[in-house]
Structures are given as C-alpha cells and as structure tokens.
Amino acid sequence: MPGIFDRLQAELGDDDNSGGVTPLDIADLPEAERRIMLWMLRDRMATGDGITIGTLNERMPSAPGDILAIIERLARDGWLISLGEPPNTRYKVNLRRKRGGATGFGLWSIVADRLNPND
C-alpha cells in the first residue's frame, strides 16, 4: 500500500528526474545526499549562479568527505545542473518546473473568460 510520500509524489509528478526534482524527491535521498541538496537549496550562492565543489567544501558545515563523488553522481542522475567547464564547474539544484494543468486552471479560466471575453 503506498505511503503518504508516494501519494504526494504522485500528485507532483512522476519519478523521472530528467525534468528536475521536487523537495519530496530530496527528502527520500540517503542522508549525505539529502544534506547536500538541502544545503544547496538554502544557500544564496548555490541558488543563484551555482556553486563550485571547492566553494561548497569551504562553506558547507561538516561537508561529507566524499563530496566530489556525491556531487558528480547527483549531477549525472539529473539532480543537479552543471554550469561551465571543469575545473570551474558550478552546480545548482535542478528543481522541476511546476507543471500547468487543468485542475484549478479550468475554473479560473472560465471566470476570466466571463469577466474579460475579449482577452
């Protein structure tokens, strides 16, 4: 029987990481990976232009020792976006775009059409 996280995940989309990940995906990662991903979500530098492994090592409190291998694996599996060329590759979290949909939109669309029929 699916648990609450499975049901929430089903609401947010499939498990294919190629289009990015959601915080629920991150919540299910092993501890070291989860800590890095959450830290990168919360860090100003990492969210903007991305962060190099060297800077991540300097800034992240008690970063895991095998951070290089973890980052490379996360990037390879689509959890992180790689920007620039080695050795200055920067990484940022590959957050999945919020998908549009008929739910909710349908009602608002009808209301919009009724209020502004010429738009």
Add this chain to the structure above:
Amino acid sequence: MSRIISVHSFRGGTGKSNTTANLATLLAMDGYRVGVIDTDIQSPGIHVLFGLHEEDMKYSLNDYLWGKCEIQDTAHDITKNLGSTVSGQVLVIPKGQVFLIPSSIKVGEIARVLREGYDVGLLNDGFHDLVEKLELDVLMIDTHPGLNEETLLSISISDALIIVMRPDQQDYQGTGVTVEVARKLDVPRMYLLVNKAPTILDFADVKAKAEEIYNCEVAAVLPHSDEMMALASNGVFVAQFPEHPITIKLRNLARKLME
C-alpha cells in the same frame, strides 16, 4: 543573520495569512525589516490585510515568475498602512519596515500561472534575492494550504516553520502529514500554533495533547476572537489591538522566532 520563516497549514481557513501578517507586523514593531511573500498564487489574500489595493500593485510575484521584472520590483512598502489610529490617536508606528510581495489578484493572471506552471528554481532564487536586495532581517512566506511545489520549496529552505491548525479532527490528520514532511526536509525549527480554539476548551490540555501527538512544540494556543472576526481582514489585528491577549501571545512567538 537573516531568517526565512514559513507559515503553513494543511487546510484552508486556519488563519494562516492573519498569523503571517500579525507576526510580520510585530517583528516590524520590534524594529526588524520584514518581507512577506504571498506564494498562495491560486488564492492570494494577504494583501487585503495589509491594505494593498490592486491598482497600487505595479508588479506582482507572477510578473517576476514570467520574467517581466526583478523580484525586488514586486516589493511594496506597506509599513505606513500599519499605523493604527483610534479616535485620531496613532497607537502603533512600526520602527522597522514591512515589504509585501503580493501574488496577482487578476483573474486572467491566476488562470495563466495555473495553466502554464512556472520555474520553481526561479522562485527559490527570488526568495534569496529578496533577502539580499531588500536587506531583510526576516522573510516570511505565506503558503498555499496543502502540499504543492511552492509549499514544499518554502518548507525546505526555511529556518523556521509555523504550522497553523485548528483543534479539529481534519486539521489533526493533515497537520501530521505536514510535520512528517518537514522532518524529512530537516527544517531546523518547527512550531505548531493552535488557532481559533473555542474558549470552552482547556488550553493547557490542548497544548499537551498536540505536543504528544506530533512531538513538536506548540508555540501558542489562541482563542477564537470576536474582535478578530469583527475586524474582518480590514487591517492587521495586532496593530489595531496592541494590548490584546492574542497580540501578547503572538508577540512572544515573534520574539521566540528571532532568538
């Protein structure tokens, strides 16, 4: 050091936006620079409490998400709307400032964002940019009820999460889900706020039971308030009732959040 605080509830109607507006106002009264961002894109409402009208919204969060402006362009300084007056006497003038980042209240724009979706990464950049560009002490995120992308993101990046609930069986179940998700996202500090409690209840008992069920601190149990109902979102409660018992409890919570 700046902080990001999310105010969330699993169900609607718990008083989440009122709580956000009240805490933001109390923090400004204590001298902090506070940003409030309305991420309830499909049912925005907190702008009403702050007295921001549609015609005064040059840009909204939607404009930022569509690339029409920078996130700081969407910030409206609504501090002046928080100075309450009674019989012509100004009671409260915040020492700090409150900036509101509203979601669009134009029906067509709400429909568009629901139809097209948006870049969640850009929203995260926007949260961090706001803190930096506006030199905020606190960014408060007013979320959509339930758990969706923007809610999960705001919980993930928060230094503190306040979960607002009513003493109601439906709220009890939904709150459990939110608490479980927040724990998996390693939120550093999490508080429950039991709101709109009938005054016939034993508040100490409500607090003890909620803390036992969720293994989470209940920061306050607030009674149903006729004064707040009568205010009918026509202003921020703590600015209108600065010495009310509810205001005092919320002030304690605001100060706890800044410890």
